Amino acid sequence: MDAVKTIPKADLQVNIGGLPLRNPVMTASGTFGYGREFENLVNLHRLGGIVVKGISIQPRPGNPPPRIVETSSGMLNAIGLENVGIERFLTEKVPYLKTLRTKVVVNILGDSLDEYAYLAEKLSGHEGIHALEVNISCPNVKKGGVAFGVDPEMAKAVTAAVKTATDLPVMIKLSPNVTDIASMAQAVEQGGADSVSLINTLIGMGIDTSSRRPKLANVIGGLSGPAIKPVALRMVWQVAQAVSIPIVGIGGIETAEDAIEFLLAGATAIQVGTANFYDPQATEKIITGLHQYLYEQKEICVRSIIGTIRLGSST
Amino acid sequence: MDAVKTIPKADLQVNIGGLPLRNPVMTASGTFGYGREFENLVNLHRLGGIVVKGISIQPRPGNPPPRIVETSSGMLNAIGLENVGIERFLTEKVPYLKTLRTKVVVNILGDSLDEYAYLAEKLSGHEGIHALEVNISCPNVKKGGVAFGVDPEMAKAVTAAVKTATDLPVMIKLSPNVTDIASMAQAVEQGGADSVSLINTLIGMGIDTSSRRPKLANVIGGLSGPAIKPVALRMVWQVAQAVSIPIVGIGGIETAEDAIEFLLAGATAIQVGTANFYDPQATEKIITGLHQYLYEQKEICVRSIIGTIRLGSST
Amino acid sequence: MPNFQEKALVQAHEQLAPDIFRLTVHSPQIAQASAPGQFVMIKSSNTSDPLLRRPFSIHDVTSGGMLHLLYKVIGKGTRCLQNLSPGEQTDLIGPLGHGFQFSVQEPACLLGGGMGIAPLLYLAKSLQNVSSPRQDHQILLGARTSVELAPLVDDFQQLGYTVQAATDDGSLGHHGFVSELLEEVLPSVRTVYVCGPHPLMAAIARQCQAADVPCQVSLETHMACGLGACLGCTIYAPDKSYRHVCKHGPVFDANEVLWTL
Amino acid sequence: MPNFQEKALVQAHEQLAPDIFRLTVHSPQIAQASAPGQFVMIKSSNTSDPLLRRPFSIHDVTSGGMLHLLYKVIGKGTRCLQNLSPGEQTDLIGPLGHGFQFSVQEPACLLGGGMGIAPLLYLAKSLQNVSSPRQDHQILLGARTSVELAPLVDDFQQLGYTVQAATDDGSLGHHGFVSELLEEVLPSVRTVYVCGPHPLMAAIARQCQAADVPCQVSLETHMACGLGACLGCTIYAPDKSYRHVCKHGPVFDANEVLWTL
Numbered sequence A, B: 001m002d003a004v005k006t007i008p009k010a011d012l013q014v015n016i017g018g019l020p021l022r023n024p025v026m027t028a029s030g031t032f033g034y035g036r037e038f039e040n041l042v043n044l045h046r047l048g049g050i051v052v053k054g055i056s057i058q059p060r061p062g063n064p065p066p067r068i069v070e071t072s073s074g075m076l077n078a079i080g081l082e083n084v085g086i087e088r089f090l091t092e093k094v095p096y097l098k099t100l101r102t103k104v105v106v107n108i109l110g111d112s113l114d115e116y117a118y119l120a121e122k123l124s125g126h127e128g129i130h131a132l133e134v135n136i137s138c139p140n141v142k143k144g145g146v147a148f149g150v151d152p153e154m155a156k157a158v159t160a161a162v163k164t165a166t167d168l169p170v171m172i173k174l175s176p177n178v179t180d181i182a183s184m185a186q187a188v189e190q191g192g193a194d195s196v197s198l199i200n201t202l203i204g205m206g207i208d209t210s211s212r213r214p215k216l217a218n219v220i221g222g223l224s225g226p227a228i229k230p231v232a233l234r235m236v237w238q239v240a241q242a243v244s245i246p247i248v249g250i251g252g253i254e255t256a257e258d259a260i261e262f263l264l265a266g267a268t269a270i271q272v273g274t275a276n277f278y279d280p281q282a283t284e285k286i287i288t289g290l291h292q293y294l295y296e297q298k299e300i301c302v303r304s305i306i307g308t309i310r311l312g313s314s315t
Numbered sequence C, D: 001m002p003n004f005q006e007k008a009l010v011q012a013h014e015q016l017a018p019d020i021f022r023l024t025v026h027s028p029q030i031a032q033a034s035a036p037g038q039f040v041m042i043k044s045s046n047t048s049d050p051l052l053r054r055p056f057s058i059h060d061v062t063s064g065g066m067l068h069l070l071y072k073v074i075g076k077g078t079r080c081l082q083n084l085s086p087g088e089q090t091d092l093i094g095p096l097g098h099g100f101q102f103s104v105q106e107p108a109c110l111l112g113g114g115m116g117i118a119p120l121l122y123l124a125k126s127l128q129n130v131s132s133p134r135q136d137h138q139i140l141l142g143a144r145t146s147v148e149l150a151p152l153v154d155d156f157q158q159l160g161y162t163v164q165a166a167t168d169d170g171s172l173g174h175h176g177f178v179s180e181l182l183e184e185v186l187p188s189v190r191t192v193y194v195c196g197p198h199p200l201m202a203a204i205a206r207q208c209q210a211a212d213v214p215c216q217v218s219l220e221t222h223m224a225c226g227l228g229a230c231l232g233c234t235i236y237a238p239d240k241s242y243r244h245v246c247k248h249g250p251v252f253d254a255n256e257v258l259w260t261l
């Protein structure tokens, strides 16, 4: 324990496709509010980055309750993308975010290419907004409600639309509910994405047997937490072999060990999601744990371990 | 507790596309060996059905160790389909299985349509073999190693090939690693499947951070256990809306409550997998719990609850 | 409002009834900042199952930074809590949410059903600072049966209150619902604080509205964070817009809630 | 071979060293059917995390159906076990696997490293039925440091054996590896039973092969079922074919194992 404090600090800086971070530890969209919710519990200045709750053009009320259910080592949510809308975000949330010495990434969502482009443009050129993360797990209303994120062509088109509308670094957040995650990543790379983040939640469901009703009013919801970590890690590893843009790993990350698994698999940074709820200190512990790991592995820089999983026979 | 013993027994019989079961509780392939492994711990005669470890034409040695890793509320396996091959299965395993008063379903796997058809034919007409379950999560070597189970056309073709080769009821076991599980189910229904079972394992991965090596020698493996239950349940519900053949629900089922969720979502029967390892009594407890639930719900027959999830506003 | 994450040592863990426990932890920061009606989120396990923290009302705060919780064993989280022994560490976040607003309209009625009694003890203690003598207030407590209720009735009596009890089986006090006791006292009180099962609170809210007596209710919803971050803890306001229980509540004016029963 | 699932009450739970415990449970069916070198699968938690049972060697069997396990706290499963108190219930499956084959070639050397000592106590007790006097056998035990080893050395001595100890830090017996003690005694023994970390067993296997002394080793692999059903617990035989530790083992003839170090 004491050793943790006295070890030499490693260089933790990384660059996510034009977004320089002091360390690779970010918070995931929808799990950290607009940052301020955690100001008493986390040293926000110490984080690599904060990704805020997904923002749409109009405020969204979200889904009816119940919206969350606990599952084995995970949770289902069907928040329904409740958010304050871009106007209130800019006037009410950005002033506080601006005071933080950490990078702020704004997660955006829309139901048409135009909406995504509009949001990207409106969010550009503000002090305190350093990058965009594009949630493409939303239904495309013009294409019968199929999610942008399950069709390579649609995903590529959203990426291109956002890239044209902004100079900010653009991170595309991939949905895991697809047959071939690598080809989705390749499509958005071709669309001009500066980086990809993955995974968003797996689609799941629960039923209350005594009432025979779905446990979520929305029937289906997104599964997150430690339960999904093995799937997320596999997808990050597959994507790392398919694209050359930086990857941000997300999914069930709770400890430094979890975070390091994603870095070894090829992620340049990671986001902590559900763990913020039950262990608000998770991000800070991961930063401390990264220094400790690099020291033990005789590395002085976090960039030297990215993608260094050792394959091939162990004997 | 005493009540459990004195309640009137409900009618638990179900029919899975031509396979009549005394109750809807089966064991999942690869988690119950060839049945005999559990003879001291489970009253095998009480089960609805036993699905044996996947059988191929030639014996398969399986993957190098390590083959299993525990994860949060789940496990990863990369057994590599180790099995004794069809000849030894027929001579060494069937004689014992024949003595059981429960239905025996043989899970088959191959790497070409011909292999599947050959196995189906060879397994037909034996006392003690009551149905086939076709594992289509295997790579099709003639199509560059893409799994049969992720392409609707290939899945349909395997189904048709097996159906042509046998008179046994044919259950097609779907892979969850697809964008659209409903269209996979529809494809195999068109191919002539008598029923579908789902889900097989989600693909996952783990990395040992100190050695930087994958935790499985095979790098990736199949995630199973309670962690995946929400995803499995969602897929069963989606498939129930898309096909009219019976559905067998699989994935993280451990308790009667879990099993009932799948029945309410539209499954006619369920399979217990990973839970057999840590709670060999799980299947028997589920059967007891089904009687209890039906009694509480004032139902006298398990068939009356299948697919009876109540949607629509709760107020 | 400040909140804290505190590693709190268990000081005492008392079993009041077969499935009801009172947990006392040393949590000076949270205790010091707490107001009646606020809650804490407690980690019930060191593994990933159960995963989420569990919300519990602040039952009492006593000298030396002691925080008391009163809970009933329901499912896996509370089953894990049950195993805590004195000297072991728990991990709490709190105080969270908005508690009861002290009303200047007195005397008050404090009405609790089941575990809804938990926050009322701390509230009852804090009422002392207000004008009416304790005997003027009405304390109405309901539970399934005597063993569950008797120790709590004692606690309120020791504070100098007169308590009326109701039990489903008639083993203590009135045989029936605690809401039935309210009819009698309603004409003599000028504000009602209530916490209990949703149908009980809905009934009380209706009675109070009919009698035009202000009523505050403490609501429960599933919560992932307790911090206003997950947006999971919604209820409906009368105009069908949403409120977040962990942030706007858990205590609401009964008129700000859409009662759906 | 019969095996049982038994709900076994904890009779005693002794801490031998900071992270080493001895757990005694009343498990009459399993105890009665056990042979040295066999193991049990124990459920370490009532929730889904940790999910799988954990394998532990049968350390000792005593009268009245008592089964003893000796374990070291490693990760989440053993951390959960640590919390078991006398009177609580555990859930065991056993006895599992093939244990040690009693060799008629005597005297024997029992060599254990770390927690590998666990199965050797029961083996040592059972050797009594065979011809050589206990003093003729050699007991070689190794561990990191004295506190971990001393209580175990005592146990073997109380059975009438002479024990040679080795510790990594020299705090008890030989300062160095227990394998170094084998060189001296190897000429005087005609069979070797060994359990310990993989590299230790590989070294001993080599020494025994060179000296042409039969050697039995007890192996560890990750296990999901312990029943031969999951096929997860494979090791390589010398011809690179696979063996399943829970079924063919955990005890193997050292020549039937491909040593990969």
Ligand SMILES: Cc1cc2nc3c(=O)[nH]c(=O)nc-3n(C[C@H](O)[C@H](O)[C@H](O)COP(=O)(O)OP(=O)(O)OC[C@H]3O[C@@H](n4cnc5c(N)ncnc54)[C@H](O)[C@@H]3O)c2cc1C
Pocket: A069, A070, C039, C050, C052, C053, C054, C055, C056, C057, C058, C070, C071, C072, C073, C074, C075, C076, C077, C078, C079, C115, C118, C119, C219, C220, C221, C222, C223, C250
């Ligand atoms: C603000 C607030 C204050 C509360 N105060 C008390 C109190 O003082 N004493 C007390 O006994 N109980 C109180 N509860 C209810 C308590 O939180 C639940 O009984 C507890 O979470 C059940 O957890 P479990 O794991 O045992 O049950 P499970 O049913 O296994 O829990 C599964 C999930 O559902 C949630 N959940 C289950 N029941 C409730 C519920 N009634 N309310 C909210 N979430 C629930 C759990 O938190 C968990 O996420 C309060 C709830 C809230 C929201």
Ligand SMILES: Cc1cc2nc3c(=O)[nH]c(=O)nc-3n(C[C@H](O)[C@H](O)[C@H](O)COP(=O)(O)OP(=O)(O)OC[C@H]3O[C@@H](n4cnc5c(N)ncnc54)[C@H](O)[C@@H]3O)c2cc1C
Pocket: B069, B070, D039, D050, D052, D053, D054, D055, D056, D057, D058, D070, D071, D072, D073, D074, D075, D076, D077, D078, D079, D115, D118, D119, D219, D220, D221, D222, D223, D250
């Ligand atoms: C046949 C057999 C007999 C054993 N006898 C003993 C004994 O008598 N005393 C003792 O202290 N230990 C013994 N072990 C090792 C013991 O099983 C592990 O230390 C224990 O499973 C660790 O669990 P954990 O949850 O604390 O560790 P974690 O590392 O958190 O466990 C994670 C997973 O890895 C597995 N695992 C971790 N280490 C081992 C290991 N060394 N062997 C097998 N699986 C492992 C666990 O079972 C679990 O599935 C034996 C192992 C086997 C196979």
Ligand SMILES: Cc1cc2nc3c(=O)[nH]c(=O)nc-3n(C[C@H](O)[C@H](O)[C@H](O)COP(=O)(O)O)c2cc1C
Pocket: A028, A029, A030, A031, A053, A054, A077, A079, A081, A107, A135, A173, A199, A200, A201, A222, A223, A224, A225, A226, A228, A250, A251, A252, A253, A271, A272, A273, A274, A275, C230, C231, C232
């Ligand atoms: C309550 C909740 C709300 C979420 N909201 C959003 C969102 O608005 N936009 C988004 O892209 N992802 C959202 N996510 C997904 C997370 O950012 C993350 O991708 C996912 O939860 C997996 O990570 P985890 O397992 O660490 O939570 C949300 C997740 C949760 C649990």
Ligand SMILES: Cc1cc2nc3c(=O)[nH]c(=O)nc-3n(C[C@H](O)[C@H](O)[C@H](O)COP(=O)(O)O)c2cc1C
Pocket: B028, B029, B030, B031, B053, B054, B077, B079, B081, B107, B135, B173, B199, B200, B201, B222, B223, B224, B225, B226, B228, B250, B251, B252, B253, B271, B272, B273, B274, B275, D230, D231, D232
């Ligand atoms: C160790 C192991 C081996 C398996 N082997 C097979 C197999 O041979 N054929 C097959 O179709 N499914 C196999 N499965 C998948 C299971 O049958 C089941 O579909 C999956 O584990 C999900 O169910 P569960 O969560 O209840 O385990 C295997 C699963 C495990 C854990």
Ligand code: FES
Pocket: C222, C223, C224, C225, C226, C227, C228, C229, C230, C231, C232, C233, C244, C245, C246, C247
């Ligand atoms: S519980 Fe998370 S916002 Fe209220």
Ligand code: FES
Pocket: D222, D223, D224, D225, D226, D227, D228, D229, D230, D231, D232, D233, D244, D245, D246, D247
């Ligand atoms: S542990 Fe399952 S086969 Fe050996």
